[in-house]
Every structure is written in structure tokens, then in C-alpha cells.
Amino acid sequence: MEKALQECFYVLQTDKTGRTNGKPPIRYDKSYKSYLLEGANNHVQQLEGRDSVQKAHDEFIYFCMDEYLKKGASPALLNALNSQVCVVGHQCHVMPIGKKLVAMFVAHIPHNPPPTVFAAYMFSNMTSLGWLDGLKRCKSPECQKFFIGRPNVKWCSKTCGSRSRVRKMRRNSKA
Ligand SMILES: [Zn+2]
Structure with missing residues (x-):
């Protein structure tokens, strides 16, 4: 076909x-x-x-x-x-x-x-x-770019993903 x-x-x-x-x-x-x-x-x-x-x-x-x-x-x-x-x-x-x-x-x-x-x-x-x-929007607050990704993906790039993970770790270690 x-x-x-x-x-x-x-x-x-x-x-x-x-x-x-x-x-x-x-x-x-x-x-x-x-x-x-x-x-x-x-x-x-x-x-x-x-x-x-x-x-x-x-x-x-x-x-x-x-x-x-x-x-x-x-x-x-x-x-x-x-x-x-x-x-x-x-x-x-x-x-x-x-x-x-x-x-x-x-x-x-x-x-x-x-x-x-x-x-x-x-x-x-x-x-x-x-x-x-598969349209999504990056969960990183300072990015928010649109991208096409698989259902479980939250960030548009590795950079945005690792930045968010570092922030979460800092938050958790302060608590
Ligand atoms: Zn992003």
C-alpha cells in the first residue's frame, strides 16, 4: 500500500x-x-x-x-x-x-x-x-518550551531534566 x-x-x-x-x-x-x-x-x-x-x-x-x-x-x-x-x-x-x-x-x-x-x-x-x-510542554518553570515526547517524559531536554532534579535534591536536603 x-x-x-x-x-x-x-x-x-x-x-x-x-x-x-x-x-x-x-x-x-x-x-x-x-x-x-x-x-x-x-x-x-x-x-x-x-x-x-x-x-x-x-x-x-x-x-x-x-x-x-x-x-x-x-x-x-x-x-x-x-x-x-x-x-x-x-x-x-x-x-x-x-x-x-x-x-x-x-x-x-x-x-x-x-x-x-x-x-x-x-x-x-x-x-x-x-x-x-505527542505534544507536551516542558515542566521546567524557566523553560516551558513545547516538544514532542513519549507519555512519561516531563522535560524537553536533558539539560532541563537534570536542572529540575538538582533543584528537587536541594529542596529535599534543606527539609
Ligand atoms: Zn525544557
């Missing part, structure tokens, strides 16, 4: 008049898996050097991820996403995969969209493809 078809999605940004001018769409596959984590964690860490567009993009992904982790597909999350992705249209393109042909739906994102439109489209698609399965 080939199951490659649903492992990716395609996005094209149209020009001012809504045309694509023959530009090829960008293919987002699993190599972009960390895209959402990076966006949300940029906001968690208040990463320097981002412009206002990038900040708005990251903050929107942070909001979605925080809500999704706490409440799943809540009405608030669905409203936030649908109010953004509703401007995205899809066009059918036929593409070759080897000698076979495959009909693909390419998202047409309007020219210069608000950064939240792009962020919402990325979040919606990547999450529905399962790329956020």
Missing part, C-alpha cells in the same frame, strides 16, 4: 490579481515537522531579532498550540483557525509521481496575507496530518 499521498500538502502564494503566474507550489512534507514547535517556542522564549510579522505569526501559533494542548479541538481554537483560513482557496493541480499522475489540491494563499492566515493554515494542516501527536 502506498500511503504517500496524505503525507504532505501544497501551498502557493498568489500575486495581487489572484494569479499564480506559473509559480510551482511549495510542498510541505514531514521535513517541516518542527515548524509549529519552532514558531510557538520563539514566542515562549521571546526570541530577539524577529520583525513584527514574524512575531504575530509566532504568537498566533503559540495561542493555537497552548489551547490545543489544554483543551483539544475547542470551539475557541476552531473559531480562531476558521476565521483565518476561510480566505484560502484550493485549486486542483495534476502532478506526476513517477509515471503516475495524481490530482492534488493546492492552497492559494492571497497576496501578502496577514501572518495569522499563513500561521493558521500551517497549524491546521500540520496538526491534522498528526505532526503534533
Whole structure:
């Protein structure tokens, strides 16, 4: 069984008049898996050097991820996403995969969209493809970064884990 078809999605940004001018769409596959984590964690860490567009993009992904982790597909999350992705249209393109042909739906994102439109489209698609399965948040109070991990894992990294264990040991030895 080939199951490659649903492992990716395609996005094209149209020009001012809504045309694509023959530009090829960008293919987002699993190599972009960390895209959402990076966006949300940029906001968690208040990463320097981002412009206002990038900040708005990251903050929107942070909001979605925080809500999704706490409440799943809540009405608030669905409203936030649908109010953004509703401007995205899809066009059918036929593409070759080897000698076979495959009909693909390419998202047409309007020219210069608000950064939240792009962020919402990325979040919606990547999450529905399962790329956020196993989402967690680091239990270290000074970190709080999002990460993907197994059920029993509490920290995003060895550094955060050992820092927390050292703190716990100090607390216990004082008591
Ligand atoms: Zn951490």
C-alpha cells in the first residue's frame, strides 16, 4: 500500500490579481515537522531579532498550540483557525509521481496575507496530518518550551531534566 499521498500538502502564494503566474507550489512534507514547535517556542522564549510579522505569526501559533494542548479541538481554537483560513482557496493541480499522475489540491494563499492566515493554515494542516501527536510542554518553570515526547517524559531536554532534579535534591536536603 502506498500511503504517500496524505503525507504532505501544497501551498502557493498568489500575486495581487489572484494569479499564480506559473509559480510551482511549495510542498510541505514531514521535513517541516518542527515548524509549529519552532514558531510557538520563539514566542515562549521571546526570541530577539524577529520583525513584527514574524512575531504575530509566532504568537498566533503559540495561542493555537497552548489551547490545543489544554483543551483539544475547542470551539475557541476552531473559531480562531476558521476565521483565518476561510480566505484560502484550493485549486486542483495534476502532478506526476513517477509515471503516475495524481490530482492534488493546492492552497492559494492571497497576496501578502496577514501572518495569522499563513500561521493558521500551517497549524491546521500540520496538526491534522498528526505532526503534533505527542505534544507536551516542558515542566521546567524557566523553560516551558513545547516538544514532542513519549507519555512519561516531563522535560524537553536533558539539560532541563537534570536542572529540575538538582533543584528537587536541594529542596529535599534543606527539609
Ligand atoms: Zn525544557
